[in-house]
Amino acid sequence: MATTQHSSDGSTDGVAADAQSDATGIDRGEVFTLLSNQRRRYAxxxxxxxxxxxxxxxxxEHVAAWELDKEVDGLTSAERKRVYTSLQQTHLPTLDRADMVEFNDRTIELTENVSDLEIYLDVVPEDSxxxxxxxxxxAAVATVVMTGLxxxxxxxxxxPELGWATIVIALFAVSAIVHVVQNRRMRLGETERPP
Known part of the structure; x- marks a missing residue:
């Protein structure tokens, strides 16, 4: 929830409030808190x-398997129960209060608001x-090339000079295409295992 700040003369500062929340009214701090927990991201x-x-x-079962890097069939009942209890008592109620899921009688359904979380996720694989x-x-390479020209x-x-410029533009274009494709592949819910 956005807060309004008052200046010394009593007027409100709407700019600070706008900077802390996105267009949907979800507080950025709350979004980062929700996404900071791996178990909630896996859920x-x-x-x-x-x-x-x-x-x-x-x-x-699936969250426990991903956390422990096991197959679902290889989980012990204690491992299942620990994650089950944590989700039931902490993480799902937190997501429910934030209106990201509807959690009713052991059934979980995502709300439309969960799509607002995607803009805050930039998943970077370990080897990149x-x-x-x-x-x-x-941009540094392009600057060196253009300065050299x-x-x-x-x-x-x-x-020719136009050829160099075309090469630089093509590098940016190819990079942008790869970036878009990778981001779509790395979104939550797009792969068998969580990114």
Missing amino acids: IHYCKREDEPVELGDLA IPWSTYYLGL WLEWIPTETV
Whole structure:
């Protein structure tokens, strides 16, 4: 929920309130709190993947299997129960209060509001760099190339200036396409296991 700040003269500062919440009114701090817990992310992933109301027992089994890097059949009853209890008593009520799920009598269903969480997730696989760092590096390379062309340090006999510019633009275009495809693949609910 957005808060209104008052200045010393008693007027309200709506800019600060707008900066803390997105267009839907969901407080960014609350969104980050919801997403900061792996078990809640796994629960959302499973529900999105199933795309229908799910039973708490099924959800708990899959979340436990993902957390312990096991198959569902390999879980012990204690492992299932620990995750089941945690989801039932803590995580699902938290998601329900935030209006991300409807949690009724051991059945969980995502609400439309859960789609608002996607913009806050930039999943970066362990063996790669964040896209923001990649684009910064690409921009640095493009700057060096373009500066070299302006200062005539780069020969233009084999590749004309327009060719170099086309190469730089093509690198950005290909990178953007790969970025979009990877982001779609890495969204919660898009893969068998959570990203």
